Amino acid sequence: MATLLADTGNADIGLLRAVNGLAVGAPRWLDSAVSWIGEYGILLGLAALGLAAWLRARRRPDAPVAVAGLLWAPLAVALAELANLPISRIVDRPRPFVDHPELVVLVEGKEGTLSFVSDHSAMSMGIAVALLLVDRRIGLVAGALALLQGLCRMYLGVHYPTDVLGGYALATAVVLLLAPIAMAVLVPFCHSLTRTALAPLVVARRRGGESGRRRRGRGAPARAARSEEPARESDLAA
Missing domain, CATH: 1.20.5 (Single alpha-helices involved in coiled-coils or other helix-helix interfaces)
Incomplete structure (x- = not known):
């Protein structure tokens, strides 16, 4: 698998060069902005969307169920990141700039780390899919941010397109496949909270x-x- 993913003659590297090539003539402020957005900004934006979804969920008739779905979002992301640990070791794919020194690299400290799958892409899509299951409007906005995250990672020169797609697929699979098991635990938990002093966290007064x-x-x-x-x-x- 590592040999296949390292193939430099396929569309994978071609698309990466096209996106990363936009950074060649870009002003320095744009590179700095994309670097911050791709590293921290989108994740912070998704956290803000999660907060907004929680405020809306507390006012729903099925508030305990909705809040349970929101609790599943960070748990699913954590599980996806854990699943990625053995996957990245098995694939053993270096960062694209290792095999392609012509790429523009806008993020430091990535030397010696593995490329497949993209952690940022997995986290972003995991949150987006979980939010979509609870609140469609907020979930669609989160999905757009997740797609933007993938473009930013390629623009920065730290991930191949297949790294991004792999992150999307891994996070989506974890969220959807394990959701029934998670909700079977989280829904009763949220219902039990409504009978305690922590009830305002689940149901708005x-x-x-x-x-x-x-x-x-x-x-x-x-x-x-x-x-x-x-x-x-x-x-x-x-």
Whole structure:
């Protein structure tokens, strides 16, 4: 597998050169911006989306289930990263700039590390897929950020396109295949939290509370009965 992935005559290196070649004539500020975005910015953006999804999930009728799905996101990413440890050792693929010194490398400290699969791509797509299962709108935004993450890793010259696709596939498989098992544990856990002092982490407090709604509900029939009394008296008079 390592020999196949190291093939320099396929479309893999061709696409990498096309994306990484954009950095050749780019201004320094753009290279710095892409470097920060590709290393930290997108992951921070995904964390912010996760926070927004949590605030929305707490207000849903199925809040414990939705919050359980959000808890699965970081757990799935951690499992995908653990799964990548033996995969990267088996494939044993060096960084693209090792075999292709003509590439522009915008990230330091990657020498001696392995390329397949892309950790950043796996983390980004894992969060995106998990969010998509809970909140479609936020999940689609997260998916766009995950795709941008892959382009940034190629622009920086630290991953082949197949490294990025491998990260996407690994994270998606972990999230979807293990979700039923994870939810079987996380949903009861979140339901149990609703009976503790940590309940606001799972279910948002509603204005007025249930007692207020009950009072309004009891008052409505009384008002309706009072409004019908004049009509009954007029019928008797007739």
